[in-house]
Amino acid sequence: MSNTAMTVSEAIQARRATKHFDSEHVMSDEEFETLISHATLSPTAFNIQHWRFVRVNDRSLRQQIAGAAWDQPQVTDASLLLVLTMDVQAWQKEPERYWQDAPQEARDFILPALEAYYLDKPQVQRDEAMRSGGLVAMNMMLMAQQMGYDSCPMDGFDFDKVAELIKLPEDHLICMMLAIGKQSKDSWPRLSRLPQSEIVIENHY
Template identity: 30%
Template sequence: MDLMKTIEERRSVKNYHQHEISREILTSLLDKAALSPSAWNLQQWKVMVVDTDEAKEKLYQAANKQIKIKDASATFIILGDLNAHDAIDNIADDWIKHGHLPQENRDGLIKSVNNFFEDDMNKRDEAVRGASLFAMNLMLISQDAGYATCPMIGFDKALVKEAFDIPDNLVPTMLITIGKGQVNNDRASRYPASTFAKFV
């Protein structure tokens, strides 16, 4: 994989050809995207994969009737889990198993993480942050595999949660369409680092 080439060629594709992507391939892409970083390795992301006609229709209605929902092979509903830290006991044990944490530090880690997530803003920030890191990984991995994607924020969160029976601890962060398609115009300009970065 040529990472820079993948980054440069990734575009937000809004027009898709009819193309079926198997669930095996979609699962493989998700498995690779799960190598994303996350605070304390909490892996806050959850994903609903919308790939049937019935599910596409429901999401289409909840996403301002954007036709790419129907035309794309599938759409990922990217969710951030507010309660991901509930698994910290298991994560601590996994860290110990892999040599990342001394056994005697286990209880301290668990206490520290639980204290951090007593703050509701910390819960939400980390849920969205973890899910977003996963989402970017998923788009780059999909691009490298030959698939076009488009991140979307144009949807009604309440309707999406209702349509797919999503529990309250999962925050709809974005949608990502995936399929075969292309952009035929030039990339819009990007600000250079000199306009947004400051060395201190």
């Protein structure tokens, strides 16, 4: 880790959606492990952990994905390209394992509640998976920042085509792609954010 002193505030302020990466830089397996192990401490409803990270190392697959992403250079040049996929049905795949460390009385209460929450509710299942994806992606980008990496969240690609290329299972969805690497060219100045007077609503609309 190259920048252990970075605070959360500093990581948030330093992160930019990076377009240009050093294509020569290699991320070590140890760094990858650090990134994943921190990102997956993100919260998920019922601890379901819908995320399934497709790490694309294969150069020709990267080229094909770039072709489905308007040839955005991040896809081929980032040290790490993840297709962040979500198992929408994870809620019903051996859910006991999500709660195996909890006391028995908690398990007795939570597991039926979990089933009742998702059963026959495809919109809820999907929304929940996407919520998990947004949270894990953000933590991954902030952790990357602390480790001296830059990142780009991406949805500028043909989802159906990328799903086909990575052989996405029927009951999974793609949330976004994440490109992580060393920035090779300065970003343009950050775009301004909307004023708080527009985005903060006190009590109700």
